[in-house]
Amino acid sequence: MTTFKDRSDVFAELGTKLSIAEIIESLIDGPVPIRISAYDGSSCGPADSEFALEITNPRGINYIATAPGDLGMARAYIAGDMSVIGVHPANPYPILKVMKGLKFRRPSALMLVTIARSLGWEALKPVAPPPQETLPRWRRIALEGLLHSKTRDAEAIHHHYDVSNTFYEYVLGPSMTYTCAVYEDENWTLEQAQENKYRLIFDKLNLKAGDRLLDIGCGWGGMVRYAAARGVKVIGATLSKEQAEWAQAKIAEQGLADLAEVRHSDYRDVVESGFDAVSSIGLTEHIGVANYPAYFRFIQSKLRDGGLFLNHCITRADNLRTTRAGDFIDRYVFPDGELIGSGRIVSEIQNVGLEVLHAENLRPHYALTLAEWCKNLETHWDECVAEAGEATAKVWGLYMAGSELGFQRNDVQLHHVLGVKLAADQQWEVPLRPWWKA
Structure with a gap:
């Protein structure tokens, strides 16, 4: 049986010009x-x-041919050079x-010549990606510093979180919470x-009234305000200036300024x-796996005995695959983000001398x-486009819908890991059995 690969090689050898569909x-x-x-x-x-997908102009096929895979397809779609038929852009x-199951392959040198001959050599000259795309990792080093330096982390957070507080209000809803929710019932709001x-x-x-939480x-201070409303003194820290300003305003509005503070x-x-406690909700993804020892030692240093x-974070389903995110996620969503399995996280916690009490998968x-975030984006599509632009709104629809599929397919998981800093006598100060309602 002749495969697509066999056909393309034959076309290349014969010097045949290909249609865009054949390319x-x-x-x-x-199969397509x-x-x-x-x-x-x-x-x-x-x-x-x-x-259906419709490639509407030469730049679209340039993007796909020069970066076969999710990055090239995303570029064509976000730039408006490829239309998606049958779904709303807020929820693809x-x-x-x-x-x-779609898989791309890199074309052979001979096939590239055939593609160039078919499209015209000018059509495959490098084209600038959409402005929503950040630089590749190797170029970010020169401009922003080494991976996970303070300067580079600040730029990565700025790229993702400082889109617009108004945009996030439309997508996230009143809670302004950009981390996994916990459902007791699928019908919950x-x-x-x-x-x-x-x-x-x-x-x-x-936690109880009078305790201190870091x-x-x-983010926008959801955990900070929840704890402060129950009498806990809380300090929150975020690298996003827009988040910090929004959170401080909300703290003042709710009359919690005596107990709560969010710092930029x-x-x-x-x-x-x-x-008395430290919470890290959705931060570990930005830390870098190589920095886990320093990260967990920091947590250890901030806790009383x-x-x-x-630690609440996205994880991989195993500890074997690369820690780096795919090209689309790295360039458009979470620059420098890294994920690993929960086993590595538990090990790193233990290795700095903290004790793990409980781990839970909330995939x-x-x-x-x-x-739900995709539904919110669709409901407020016109407002989100007016606020951040259609291309940025498309990035979010693509990213969130793709992530939903990733969690359903067990490509990624979400883990809570609860631990304690033991005193010198190594004794627990907590009940013998879980004390919380699941």
């Missing part, structure tokens, strides 16, 4: 799962496909689910589930110590959370 087929490893059409009138894939989940997440973390940390990577600060610059900490909860 697409040559770049895809296996959806209908793909192009401005030259050619098409490939099932004629009865519920969803249905088409991503159909395309989940997003706000119920986010409130429940803060309740669960508060209870796991065994919340590192605090690198968590490493917090000088206070002796906290007997103090508890909770299905994040799929539910992301589905």
Whole structure:
């Protein structure tokens, strides 16, 4: 049986000019799962496909041919050079689910010559990516410093979180919480589930009025305000100036200024110590795996003896794969983000002398959370486009829908790891059995 790869090699050897659909087929490893059409009138894939992609101009095929895979497809889509038919741009989940087995391959040198001959050599000259794309990692070193330096971390956080507080209000809803919610029932609202997440973390940390909490990577201060409203003195730290300003205004509005503070600060610059608890909700993804020892030693240094900490973060399903995110995520969403399995996280916690009390996987909860964020983006699509631009709104729809699929497929997970800083006598100061309601 002749495969697409065999056909493309034969075409290349014969000097045959290819249609754009044939070029697409040559770049895809296996059958094309959806209908793909192009401005030259050619098409490939099932004629009865519920969803379709339409490459509308030469720049679109340039992006795809020069970066086969999720990065090239994302560039074409975000730049407006490839249309998606059958789904709303706020929630491309249905088409991503159909395309989940799609695999690209790098064309051979001979095939590249054939593609260039077919399109014209000018058509494959490097084209600038959409402005929403950040530089590749190797170029970021020269401009922003070494990986996970304070300067580079600040720039990475700025790229993702300083889009617009108004934009996030539309997408995240009233809680302004950009981390996995915890559902007791799939029919719960997003706000119920986010409130429940803060309740669960508060209870796991065994907090009570008068205690002191440090919340590192605090975002818009959801955990800070939840704890302060229950009498806990809280310091939050975020590298996002916009988050810190929003959070401080909300703290004042809720009358919590005597108990709560959110600083525009690198968590490493917090000088206070002796906290009863430390929470880290969605920060570890930005730390870098090589920096885990220093990160957990920092947490250890901030706790009193007997103090508890909770680490809430996205993890991989194993500890074997690369820690780096894919090209699309790294360039458009979380520059310098890294993930590893929960086993590595538990090991690193133990290796600095902290004790792990409990670990919990909340993977299905994040799929539910992301589905709600996509619904919010769709509901407020016009407002989000007016606030941040259509290309940025497309990035968010693509990223959130793809992440929802990733959690459903067990490509990624979400773990809570609860631990304690033991006193010299190594004794627990907590109940013998879990003291919180799951």
